[in-house]
Amino acid sequence: MNFKFLRNEIITGNASVKEIVNDFFSKIEEINPKINAYICTTRDLAESQANKIDKLIQNDERLPPLAGLPIAIKDNICTKGTVTSCSSNMLKNFVAPYESTASNKLWSSGGICLGKTNLDEFAMGSSTETSVFGVTSNPWDINRVPGGSSGGSAASVAAGLCAAAIGSDTGGSIRQPASFCGVVGLKPTYGRISRWGLIAFASSLDQIGPITNTVSDAAEVLYAMSGKDPYDSTCLNRPVPNYLDDLNKSIKDLKIGIIKECFDHPGLNPEVKESVLSGVDRFRNLGAQIIDIECPRFNDGIATYYVIAPSEASANLARYDGVKYGYRSDSGSNFLKMTSKSRANGFGDEVQRRILIGTYALSAGYSDEYYKKAQRVRTLIRRDFDNAFEKVDILLTPTCPTTAFLKGDFLNDPLSMYLSDLLTVPANLAGLPAISVPCGFDKNGLPIGLQLIGNVLEEHRILNAANIFEIDAQVIKNKPSF
Numbered sequence: 001m002n003f004k005f006l007r008n009e010i011i012t013g014n015a016s017v018k019e020i021v022n023d024f025f026s027k028i029e030e031i032n033p034k035i036n037a038y039i040c041t042t043r044d045l046a047e048s049q050a051n052k053i054d055k056l057i058q059n060d061e062r063l064p065p066l067a068g069l070p071i072a073i074k075d076n077i078c079t080k081g082t083v084t085s086c087s088s089n090m091l092k093n094f095v096a097p098y099e100s101t102a103s104n105k106l107w108s109s110g111g112i113c114l115g116k117t118n119l120d121e122f123a124m125g126s127s128t129e130t131s132v133f134g135v136t137s138n139p140w141d142i143n144r145v146p147g148g149s150s151g152g153s154a155a156s157v158a159a160g161l162c163a164a165a166i167g168s169d170t171g172g173s174i175r176q177p178a179s180f181c182g183v184v185g186l187k188p189t190y191g192r193i194s195r196w197g198l199i200a201f202a203s204s205l206d207q208i209g210p211i212t213n214t215v216s217d218a219a220e221v222l223y224a225m226s227g228k229d230p231y232d233s234t235c236l237n238r239p240v241p242n243y244l245d246d247l248n249k250s251i252k253d254l255k256i257g258i259i260k261e262c263f264d265h266p267g268l269n270p271e272v273k274e275s276v277l278s279g280v281d282r283f284r285n286l287g288a289q290i291i292d293i294e295c296p297r298f299n300d301g302i303a304t305y306y307v308i309a310p311s312e313a314s315a316n317l318a319r320y321d322g323v324k325y326g327y328r329s330d331s332g333s334n335f336l337k338m339t340s341k342s343r344a345n346g347f348g349d350e351v352q353r354r355i356l357i358g359t360y361a362l363s364a365g366y367s368d369e370y371y372k373k374a375q376r377v378r379t380l381i382r383r384d385f386d387n388a389f390e391k392v393d394i395l396l397t398p399t400c401p402t403t404a405f406l407k408g409d410f411l412n413d414p415l416s417m418y419l420s421d422l423l424t425v426p427a428n429l430a431g432l433p434a435i436s437v438p439c440g441f442d443k444n445g446l447p448i449g450l451q452l453i454g455n456v457l458e459e460h461r462i463l464n465a466a467n468i469f470e471i472d473a474q475v476i477k478n479k480p481s482f
């Protein structure tokens with residue numbers, strides 16, 4: 001159910017917000033056991049938020065922009081008084097003592113909090129299989145993964161268990177699951193949305209963003225969450241435009257760059273390639289100018305990312321030592337033993353792997369060879385984009401090399417799993433906004449996503465192009481059925 005539909009129900013008085021919220025909870029009760037998208041629900045909070053909006057309606061008062069719209073939050077984003085677990089044994093019992101800025105802005109815009117969604121442990125993964133709460137299923141085929149790490153958020157939107165969900169994207173974790181689940185996912189410019197209250201994975205790459213049914217819904221949620229924040233010094237102090245304003249502008253003569261290197265990559269599934277290229281034709285027919293662009297370093301993104309992200313993770317996750325908060329193993333009075341046992345039992349295999357890779361890449365004697373070199377390549381990737389944006393307005397690639405894979409396919413093969421991020425990590429490394437929008441289905445009926453990348457703070461351009469495409473293509477006609 002998109003915002004337009006729900007808003008109409010609310011404004012016409014067809015249903016109270018409380019009724020709408022209760023309907024969502026009934027649906028969650030029925031369907032969540034089949035897909036495991038939610039880790040927990042927040043019924044009391046939702047009901048009190050709903051009552052407030054219903055009172056405003058009764059008193060004929062002005063409604064805030066997201067009034068009554070039910071939203072789910074990825075469980076690595078702090079929500080005060082609720083467990084915020086990162087799907088990890090380490091934080092399984094951690095109750096957040098404060099609210100993240102992004103979610104706080106949603107609630108003050110009238111949004112309703114339905115609950116917290118499943119993710120790969122500490123947002124490290126591409127399949128939501130590393131969660132301590134078990135894997136989430138893809139609503140289009142429950143034998144398949146929903147993507148990751150924001151798999152619970154994408155699956156909950158695809159299955160109609162919320163109107164919108166919030167994810168975080170360090171290397172593709174909003175866009176890749178959005179692509180696998182046939183919904184829209186937007187990673188904003190680095191710094192557009194505050195990271196205050198987002199549990200850090202790799203701080204120079206992490207961004208919060210929306211996962212929604214439509215591009216226009218993503219524009220609204222982005223608007224609500226954006227803006228400066230004194231609690232996050234990396235959050236940009238720049239005006240927030242109303243992203244709905246430009247949404248329906250004609251894209252005639254919009255210059256769209258096709259990144260050659262992505263389409264030539266041997267790992268790109270032919271069905272995905274064909275579907276995205278027919279998307280390119282659609283853009284051409286809509287009047288856009290299609291221009292081939294070279295980004296020679298684009299495919300080096302993955303190697304660069306898998307040095308930088310684990311390096312930052314190893315530093316960020318050092319705080320989980322069994323002392324301050326989180327899981328503590330009982331190891332008598334020996335501090336070192338207690339700390340190492342707490343970390344060994346608190347973190348799962350993939351998180352430990354990342355910490356080890358990062359610690360190694362940052363260690364004396366190796367940091368020049370790995371970490372510093374990766375930072376240099378990162379700069380080259382950014383320069384490729386800078387050059388590209390001198391010639392074109394936005395860039396187009398597939399979102400992922402494949403459609404949703406079967407559960408277990410890559411669980412014991414991390415390097416193949418990492419390849420899933422090939423097309424999404426460059427935007428994080430360069431700090432650029434990027435959106436995934438459904439563009440078709442493969443022969444198994446699995447959704448395919450098309451990615452549009454914009455220049456810094458040019459979310460309005462990619463939203464505009466994605467919206468015109470979405471309306472013209474009408475890819476998602478029906479929700480998956482259960």
Ligand code: GLN
Nearest residue numbers: 123124125170171172173
């Ligand atoms: N799949 C990538 C990883 O495992 C991206 C994760 C993310 O964006 N949070 O690192």
